[in-house]
Amino acid sequence: MRSRIVGEVNIVGDKSISHRAIILSSLAFGKSILSNVLISGDTKATINIFKNLGVEINEISNNQLEIYGVGLNGLNESKEPLNALNSGTTARLLIGLLSKQKFESDLIGSAQLNKRPMSRVIDPLVNEGARISGNGGSLPIKIKPSDYSFENIHSTKPSAQVKSSFLLASLYHKAPTTISEIVPTRDHTERMLSLMGVNIVRLGNTSTVAPTNEITSIDYLVPGDPSSAAFLIAIGLLKSKKVVIKNVLLNERRIGFLKVLKRMNADILLENIENFQNEPVGDIVVKKSKLQGVTIDGSDVVDMVDEIPIFTLLASQAEGVTKVIGAQELRLKESDRLAAMENFINELDGEITTFEDGFEINGKQNLQSGVVETLEDHRIAMTAVVANICIDSQIKADNIDCISDSYPDFFFDLEKIGANYES
16 A cells, blocks of 8 residues: 655756756856756766866765866867767757867767757857768767857757857857847756856847856855656645645746646645745645646747656646647657657557647546556656556556666655655
């Protein structure tokens, strides 16, 4: 018999911010101390790359890093290829940065990462004069020195990774640089650059960076990851008496999942909200809820793109029809997440109609036992674990090791609230 699901937990550090804190602290002058950093497969890729580029990075305690930044012009050529492993964030952000260095770089990744599109970053930079060549818009690529610059550049995809790559390149310009995008995306890079002394102005869907000679080192506490919290939130909604997730990042571009859940009649409260180090942070209080179906479109999806897998499971347990449109970007993540979740629901004898850019699902469904194919995608795996806990303990994931890519403490945190995975 399962134990009662109740309790509180401090969530793992945000993955997006951890990447950016490591990168920008490496480019700053002097020592930075980063606390509650996510140390996972993805962020280890970023750490190891900057070590190869000559930055001293020490793990001084659990989830705490000491980084001795070398300044914007202090990176050195690596003696070996720079391996982003499975991390799309690492690869895309570094393309812009490496294109501005005075040395050659070879950027490589795993077989999984090599399937993901990089042309959205590469092509605009090459059009401005960057020298990037390789595998038809995918890794591996070679980046050669080029004395190029741009005053304006546009991101054609709703991607904070693309925008951030352009922002990193713009740090090397002698004139103001404006980056525009089709819709505003998460702005962690802008917020952190501002905190570190860079003059940056955000207006609508544009960010303008003033010329800078130096980035200031920082002591920084990484807030909890809302995308990881989503799985505990789902357990709270489906099964719990009360779950409290402490010190979570509540950036406007990161709470689309919470906004949609509120429209679905979810019992969710935000408490103890404060602005901390240029980011809003607070606690999320969740109780078991009777969810109702909802329709969401691309304007919702852009702010909950990482949460769509767990949202699909919740949709199957909501009364009525849930429809998602404008989510074609999900086909280009660690896996084709729309196809993966279609297979997920079908494998458990559920019903889902999938489109090129979304899906429709009618609940509440009585999902059955089965083995879910994760395609080595950490978010599909964690969704299977939630289904195991909340619906049927005979629902299994074919691979739970990939969860360490983003949430190595996942099972430890589940135990804290009495939500144990029955393997």
